[in-house]
Amino acid sequence: MPDDPSDAAVERFLDRAESALDSYDQGYADADATLATLRTHVDELSASVEESAAADSDDRSDDEDPDA
Template structure:
């Protein structure tokens, strides 16, 4: 295991938690599809940034 793997694992966990929250907001009617996709894209960008670090 490299030193980068724990940081990446944390980033993946954070992404999954944030994605679940975005889906929950959508499912409960608090966000529309466009807003949910925008949130997911932002979280995916954060995950990509963590991967590149």
């Protein structure tokens, strides 16, 4: 089980990418559809990682002592 939300996002991406490639390999999807699907999954992964990084940054700034 992933400890970090970005770990879960990477696992989800890998599962979805593998599924898209399997569909292509089996002839259920053409190359253009497969690339579009993969691009969507890459965009989702990127957004998830950025959100996770922003949340980490917010958590760190909450820990800072404003009087220091």
